[in-house]
Amino acid sequence: MPRIPAADRRVALIDAGLRLIARYGPAGVSTRAVVAEAGMSLASFHYAFDSRDAYLDALIAAVVEREQQAVLPVGAPGLGLRPTIEAGMLRYLDHLAADPEHEQAMLELTLTALRSPERHPLAVAQYRRYAALAERALETAGEQAGAAWRVPVTEAARVLVAFTDGLTLTWLVDRDDAAARAVVRAAADAIARMADDPMDDSRDPRDLPDPRGTRAGEGTRTARADDGARTAARAVAR
């Protein structure tokens, strides 16, 4: 009923779409569902957007935008490389546990984007962005730990993204926090071993992999290395 400029409608509609996609997945984002969630009429939708496809593209762009600003790749000085990476991943795990629907939606978005040829490049670009963010995070983490990478950081970053994806998927299925922490330990271990870390206290690796004391809470004070580097969006089914 109030008179709202189309630009404002657009952001309201995208907001509504984001809520729907987290709640019901990509399939739940129909034009009627969106306008109902936003509390407006169907005509307003097609006044603000040319088509549902155009809307979907805008929605994806919005998600990408959001994820971008959620990422602050800062590390805590004074820590070794491995604990820094581990803390960053544990922080991501906290984020995942706090808003699982969102992360699941991101995965679904990616997968469905891969199905449509015109949206596939979008998924690729987004993952490139994840990798770039992870790369920056690993670089600063390496610097702060005084560690030198023995492989291209690009490679390590790609591995980090992959591990984080796997962590996400398996946790979403079984919600097993302890198991997820084991995955984080192993992942951090593997990635840290791609660099020479002078602070590494465990020259013989056989001693370290199971530090049961590690808990997710630690993450808060350290690197947000990967937060969002796996998060975010790509596309949706037709």
Added chain:
Amino acid sequence: MPRIPAADRRVALIDAGLRLIARYGPAGVSTRAVVAEAGMSLASFHYAFDSRDAYLDALIAAVVEREQQAVLPVGAPGLGLRPTIEAGMLRYLDHLAADPEHEQAMLELTLTALRSPERHPLAVAQYRRYAALAERALETAGEQAGAAWRVPVTEAARVLVAFTDGLTLTWLVDRDDAAARAVVRAAADAIARMADDPMDDSRDPRDLPDPRGTRAGEGTRTARADDGARTAARAVAR
């Protein structure tokens, strides 16, 4: 037109559904699409199955079945633990590259299953099965390498499943074989380090992570450690 018993119809319909799901994803599995693919009439569908939901459950069960028999967790004696695991994962990578649509469908199936409360347990159960398969594979691999696990094999198996999931997802997005091999190397490294391997030639881990000579083809002669342990199914959208 030929007269076919309902039981045979059922397997034909499920066969058709499997083809469709690989081609178009879960959304493409409509009753009409299935009967068209199977070359029969709509009535036959509802004669063979009470409802689409019942059909979906049968479809999932069939996928599970198939994945089960695709798994032969055998190792190649004489190899160290790390190479054995790596070879197994590379073999999975070959499998993935050979039939990407299938693996993508499995992921989509899992994700959509998580959305419906009555199918969520199915996804959990399936992942438990993956983990059990991975566990058996890691156990035999450990025995053959003469290595002793320092963590519960269950834990290592869970990590293997997670890593394989991440490997799958990232490869599906960018199809970057070299990057995927780097992930495999890191993953195999991390998991092998959960055991004491007498055959491990690299006591200082800093020497080994980037053996550029490693190529996917090697996988054929060794353990199928993980093949199928991440593969397979759970459910579909309503």
Added chain:
DNA sequence: GGTCGACTGGGACGAGCGTCCCAGTCGTCC
């Protein structure tokens, strides 16, 4: 050879989907 039941095709239903149209209404600017 007749009967019974498993199986068949085709058409129809109500609901949801994306999209479009159109007559109205309000704010803005000359």
Added chain:
DNA sequence: GGACGACTGGGACGCTCGTCCCAGTCGACC
């Protein structure tokens, strides 16, 4: 204050979906 154009609501279109019905037909068994 009049005109123009941005914006509104409601209804309608053609389509696909899952499901159902029903009259018909074939094969197996007594």
